[in-house]
Amino acid sequence: MPRVHLQSGRQNSMKCPFCGTDNVPGESFCSNCGGYLDSSAPSSVSSGGTSNTATIVSTAPTTGGGLASSGSLIPNARLQNGRYVVEQVLGSGGMGTAVLAKDTRVSNKRVVIKELVSDSKDPVQFQEDVRNFEREVDTLANLDHPLIPTVTDSFQEGTRYFMVQEYAPGENLETHIDRLGKAMPEREVLTYAVQVLDILDYLGQQTPPIVHRDIKPANIIIGSKDKRAHLVDFGIARADAAKNAKKQTAALGTPGYAPPEQYQGKADARSDLYALTATMHHLLTNRDPRNYGPFSYPLARSVNPQVSPETEQLLTKALTIDPSKRFQSAAEMRQRIEQILRDRFNMTPDTSMYMFSTSGSMTMPAVSTTPAPATPPSPPIQNRGQQQGAQPTFPPPRVVPPPPQRRSGSGLGRGLAILVGVVVLILLVIFITPFLFKGNSANLSTSSPTALPVATQTAEVKSNGIGVQQINNELIGLSDGTVAFDTNRPDGNLKVQAAQKLKSGDSSTAQSLLHSALAQDTNDAEALIYLENQHVMNSGSPYVTLVIGATLTGQNKDVVQAGRDALQGAYVVQKEFNANNGAKLNGTLVRVLIANAGSSSTNVAQAARQIVQFSQTDKTLIGVMGWPYSGYAQNAIGVLSAAKIPMLSSTASSDDLTGASPYFFRVAPPDSVQGQVGAQYALNKLQAKNVAVFEDQSDAYSRSLADAFTQAYQKLNGNVMGPYQYTKGDQASVTSQLQNLANESTVPDVIYFSGYSGDVALLMNQVAANSKFANTKILGGDALYNLGGYGNSSSSAGFDRLRFTSFAYPDEWEVLGYGKQKPGFFGEYSAIFDPHQQHKGGYGFSRPSYNVMLGYDATLTLIKAAGNVVSAGKKTFSGDDIRQALLNINGGNAVQGVSGQVSLGQDGNPVDKEVVILYVDAHGLTHMENQSGVGKFLVNS
Known part of the structure; x- marks a missing residue:
């Protein structure tokens, strides 16, 4: 619909511009027809005959080809032998003119009538326009969704040619944001987006699927x-049978909202998701994309x-830009938005909200610390887009029951059917209930664990530090198995049940549940760790306690995966040391x-405080392995160091951590080392004289690595161009x-890209497409390690330009x-996480990622340091004892890790740690260059 502006006129009433009804001053919507009432510019309404009219001026750009008005659809015009009487011209756009009319045969019910308008003088083109119009009629006539206006009639x-639709009184979002003059509140935008996604999900389920376009x-x-x-x-909607067609239909749509592939005639359901997201970006930023270059959206x-x-x-x-990297379905995107609404706004809509929600209604996950409210509560003030008290004039979204289903048949028949159903239900309850409860307590111990009800987890912290707090709908804290963190996976419910049983003291049932969980999800290290802990606690043997700093909750998949990797590496070490009754550790x-810190580094302090609290009551603690990210480690150092608790990180690499605390150590070398390795490789191997550096100054890792490379390369007398400042995740900036x-x-000769794999994929494609960069290579750091390879990143070439440094590689030994000297870790890893050999060669099952390898080495080093203290005959030990033992791990006492x-060293950094160079081949697969890096790999070499 085009923008509409009501001309100002008489000021003494709030007359509806659509139906002329007098409304109470201050009302926003007409009490009769529901039309929007602009209080700042009241309608000019004049009486004439039996009709009221309002002047509307169309100012918005239109969609499609040229426009021509037939001049026939004016107020008081009659169609279909007087059945439809035109009240208001709503506007023109695309190939149609739309008017508001009343249906005199159905109690003057208001309808929208759309007439085909074509300015084509070519008979062939005119017939094509007619076919498109008829296609829209056919498309809408076969749709039955409460949020799509239904076609009630069509005639010639x-x-x-005319089409009659239900009238949906209200305000379109373009008019609304123009009137508002500022960005809309996030909660409103997300709520409306979920509703549109429900429509798109419904359209995608049609045969064939329908693309709105x-x-x-x-x-x-x-x-x-x-x-x-x-x-x-739906004037340019198409049934998406393009997958089986040789050529798609012509590109249409609105510039600023339509995705690139639509201009190539390749639109599919993902194109609608792009356009909806462009709409969301507009509403959230008040930045109209039509006023800027195509496909350019700054970070919101x-x-x-x-x-x-x-x-x-x-x-x-x-x-x-690449459709394969977007959400692949409306259901997937809707699920993500619903999660944001739950986590950030504590909003749980009624599941009856979406009548056609066949892909899954909005329900709370199995792990819940509080019951869901009956109605969505107001979000905290700091999460609102407006200050408290500044209420929007646009009505906020609310949960409403769906409109009544269209039904046939008499009310008496339905009443009898309901009565019969109630009687049957009562009989079922009377006769079946005794059998359900008979011997129930016995069944709980003998039935499959999955038959147990899903338990909830309580947010509480005990005096010994064990327990969790709920922070932004994430469980943050310290668990000994009585809380399950990583529940967003196939065995999540079973782990929750096991945690509840363990918390109540029922270790036997807890172990049975964990075994069942692992039967479903063989590579779940959290379940394996909790199960192994039960073996330790029931053995009667002495033990030491190690805490793993992990990131197992939240929506960032990369962060959660890093937490899972850390646990996998730690579990293999735990299993090794506990074999043969702890023979490797003197029994x-x-x-x-x-210790889970979740999706935000700000949560680390809470988890660290609980570790300190635990250490005050349990003297078996030897230290903390983790956290995997520099920002997390930085926030934990102060809390743990004050309590003299050693921490050994696996992958935190920021130069800011060097010498940060006498109690902080790490296995991965700092960025200064891999920056130096990269500089030497660029100069000596790639023969580069000029290197352009790309960096994101706002990202600590990118900035640190770029500075390290620049300084090292300039010391080698290389010429650095830039730096060229881009923004992580912003493809337009790249x-x-x-x-x-x-x-x-x-x-x-080389572009040094200091960033992440998601952004470098775009760079590779564009460099390959530019003849000026025909011989330019791309180099970067360990964050360019894409475990899935780059084969699916794009259809373009250029993969084999990429090189990057890394701290570990699973084929490094070969x-x-x-x-022949390869340690048993690799065979153990596959046997543990892929026991049935169903995932040969798959990362996370039979092939460890570099994060797993470094997590293993960090855990191994910390436990060996503790072992040296125990071997010295100490029955009790302090944090200073473990710290000194870690400082003694050097020279001939160095630990042979699987990553080298x-x-x-005294500054906590690894000394002479192995750094390798990996490269990507033309198929997007990753390989390691032989003898390309630096450092000492074997202890005895």
Whole structure:
């Protein structure tokens, strides 16, 4: 729909511009028809005959080809022998003129009539326009969704074609945001997006699926009565049979909202998701994409800081140029938004909200610390887009029951059917209930564990520090098995039940449940650790306790995966040391606790405080292995160091951590080392004289690594171009900076990309497509290690340009010629996590990731340090004892890790740690260069 502006006129009443009804001053919507009442510019309504009219001026750009008005659809015009009487011209767009009319045969019910308008003089083109119009009629006539206006009639008068639809009174989102003059609150935008996604999910389930192809604010109307998002204007919708067709239909849509593939005639359901996301970006930032270059969307938080990081991440993903990297279905995207609404706004809509929600209604996950409220509570003030008391004039979204289903048959028949159903239900309860409860207590111990009800987890912290707090809907704290963190996986419910049983003292049932969990999910290290802990606690043997700092909750998949990897590496060590009754540790076993900090580094302090609290009551603690990220480790250091608790991180690499605390150590070398390795490789191996550096100054890792590379390369007398500043996750910024580089007279031999795999994939494609960079290579750090390879990143070439440094590689032993000396870790890993050999060669099952390898080495080093203290005959030990033992791990006492030797220096950094160079082949697969890195791999070499 085009923008509409009501001309100002008489000021003494609030007359509806649609139906002329007098309304109480101050009302926003008409009490009769529900039309929007602009209090700042009241309608000019004049009486004439039996009709009231209002002047409307169309100012918005239109969609599609040229426009021509037939001049026949004017107020008081009659169609179908007087059945339909036109009241109001709503506007023109695409190939149609829309009017508001009343149906005199159905109590003057208001309807929208759309007439085909074509300015084509070519008879062939006109017939094509007619076919498109008829296709829209056919498409809408076969749809039955409460948020899509239903077609009630269609007819032809001479050479004129008409379609009649239900009238959805309300305000479209384009008019609304223009009137509002600022960004809409995030909660409103997400709520409306969920409703539109429900429509798209429904359209995708049609045979064949239907693609709307023109989603934009103007085509989403918020109903004045139900306050829900209605999708209109299916004028260019198509049934998506393109997968089996040789060629798709011509590209249509609205610039600024339509995705790139639509201009190539390749639109599918993911194209609608892109357009909806562009609409969301517009509403959340008040930045109209039609006023800027195509496919350019700055990070939402850079325009509107009130937007949450979670929503910004969602927008970034869904606005990706490559459709394969977007959400692949409306159901998937809707599920993610619903999660944000739950986590950030504590909003749990009624599951009856979506009548066609066949892909899954909005339900709370199995792990819950509080019962879901009956109605969505107001979010905390700090999460709102507006200050308290500043209520929007636009009605906020609310949960409403769905409109009544269309039914046939008499009310008496339905009443009898309901009565019969109630009687049958009562009889079932009377006769079956005794059998359900007979011998129930016995069945609990003999039935399958999955038959147990799903237990909830209580947010509480005991005096010994064990327990969790709920922070932003994540369970943060310390668990000995009485809380399950990683529940968003196939065995999640069983782990929750096991934790509840263990908390009540029923270790036997807890172990049975954990075994059942592992039968479903063989590579779940959390379940394995809790199960092993029960062996330790029931053995009667002495033990030491190790805490793993992990990141197992939240929506960032990479962060959760890093936590899972850390646990896998730690569990293999725990299993090794507990074999043969702890023979490797003088008969002492290893118990592992998990400290979860979740999706935010700000949660680390809470988890660290609980570790300190635990250490005050349990003297078996030897230290903390973790956290995997520099920001997390930085926030934990102060708390743990004050209590003299040693911490050994596996992968935190920021230079800021060097010498940060006498109690902090790490296995991975700092960024300064891999920056130096990269600089030497660029100069000596790639023969680069000019290197362009790309970095994100706002990202600590990117900035640290870029600085390290730049300094090392300049010391080698290399020429550094830039740095070229891009923003992580913002593809447009990468494209823009690459264009700036292309405009330089000097052609770089190498682009040093200090960033992450998701962004470098785009860079590779664009570099390969630019002839100026025909011989340019791409180099970077360990964050470019994409475990899945780059084969699916794009259809473009250029993979074999990429090189990057890494701290570990699973085939490193063979590449270096040490295959016969390869430690048993690799065989143990596969046997533990892929016991049935169903995932041969798969990361996380039979092939360890580099994070797993470094987690293993960090855990191994910490336990060996504790073993040295125990071997010295100490029955009790302090944090200073473990710290000194870690400092003694060097030289001839270095630990042989699976990622190379581990030798620790006084500043906490590893000494002479192995760093390798990996490269990507033309198929997107990763390999290691032989003897390409630096460091000492074997302790005895």
